[in-house]
Amino acid sequence: MDVLSAVSTYFKTGGPFMFIILAAGVMILAIAVERLWVIGRAAALDSSKFAGDLETLVGRGDHHGALELAGKVKTPVGKAARNILAFGTGGQASPEAAAEDAAVLVLPPLTRRLSHLATLANVATLLGLLGTIFGLTTAFSAVGAADPSQRSAFLAAGISQALNTTSFGLIIAVPALLCHGYLTAKVERIVEGVDEVAIRLVRVLKVGASAPAPMPVGTPEVPMAALGAVRR
Numbered sequence: 694m695d696v697l698s699a700v701s702t703y704f705k706t707g708g709p710f711m712f713i714i715l716a717a718g719v720m721i722l723a724i725a726v727e728r729l730w731v732i733g734r735a736a737a738l739d740s741s742k743f744a745g746d747l748e749t750l751v752g753r754g755d756h757h758g759a760l761e762l763a764g765k766v767k768t769p770v771g772k773a774a775r776n777i778l779a780f781g782t783g784g785q786a787s788p789e790a791a792a793e794d795a796a797v798l799v800l801p802p803l804t805r806r807l808s809h810l811a812t813l814a815n816v817a818t819l820l821g822l823l824g825t826i827f828g829l830t831t832a833f834s835a836v837g838a839a840d841p842s843q844r845s846a847f848l849a850a851g852i853s854q855a856l857n858t859t860s861f862g863l864i865i866a867v868p869a870l871l872c873h874g875y876l877t878a879k880v881e882r883i884v885e886g887v888d889e890v891a892i893r894l895v896r897v898l899k900v901g902a903s904a905p906a907p908m909p910v911g912t913p914e915v916p917m918a919a920l921g922a923v924r925r
Contacts (some may be wrong), residue, residue: 703857703861704821704861706850706853706854706857707824707853707854707857707858707861708824708827708828708854708857708858708867710820710823710824710858711821711823711826711857711858714817714820714821714824714858714861714862714865715861717756717813717816717820717866718817718818720809720813721810721813721814721865721868721869721872723811724810724813724887725869726805727806728806728807728810728876729872729876731802731803732803732876732879732880732883733879733881734768735769735803736768736879736883737768738766738768738770738771738886740770740886740889740890741884741886741889743762743766743771743774743886743890744774744886744889744890744893744894745776745780745893746762747759747762747763747774747890747893747894748893748894748897750762751778751894751897751898752897753834756778757775759778760775760839762780763775763778768845768883769799769802769803769874769886769887770836770881770883770886770887770890771793771802772795772799773792773796773797773798773799773887773890774890774891774892774894776794776795776797776798776799777792777795777890777891777894777895777898778894788849789895792891792892792894792895795859795891796887796888796891797888799887800883800884800887801843803839803883804880804901807873807876807877807880810869810870810872810873810876811869811870811873813869814865814866814867814869814870814873815866817862817863817866817869818862818863818866819862819864820858820862821858821860821861821862821863821866822859822862823858823861824854824858824859825855825856825858825859826853826855827854827858828851828852828853828854828855828856828857828858829851829852829855829856830851831850831851831854832848832850832851832854832855833848833851837880859886
């Protein structure tokens with residue numbers, strides 16, 4: 694109960710800006726939880742091993758098996774690989790164009806609402822500073838107009854409001870910035886995984902496309918002597 698009482702007193706003496714900062718904190722928490730869930734699931738894949746498995750299958754000419762493997766992976770890396778294999782080998786687009794299209798399709802959903810964390814963190818900090826200014830202004834105005842016996846009480850209340858709003862704004866902003874940096878680093882690793890899969894798949898697809906077509910089974914090889922006889 695002492696902790697709850699201290700928190701309640703801390704919040705009440707902070708003034709009206711505490712409620713606005715609290716609202717910003719609730720929005721930050723909701724966005725952070727949602728992004729942690731989405732980005733955490735997207736990052737739960739060993740992209741190097743996945744790219745190696747696809748490269749092996751495509752190198753053997755097993756495009757159907759590669760598509761099946763890519764279809765089982767429900768992450769951005771898997772979706773990018775599936776798009777490259779589907780469009781890059783179907784004659785509709787080159788592997789390079791398919792890789793660029795895949796990156797454009799799968800990466801933007803990862804960064805959705807991520808910038809809001811940094812924005813709300815800055816807003817919480819600025820609201821804390823604004824509450825500080827209002828608290829100090831109120832304190833000095835009250836001190837100038839109050840009875841001398843009450844000046845110390847008004848001054849203490851104004852300074853308490855100023856410090857509480859500043860500290861509360863920083864309490865909200867610092868974890869939000871740390872969470873934003875962590876999630877941004879996660880997204881960058883996912884982007885690197887998509888790039889790795891795209892580069893390796895494009896390379897093996899281009900090698901397969903440039904390889905000479907094998908002679909059909911059962912076609913007899915015409916001897917050079919017979920060709921010469923025909924010419925004569």
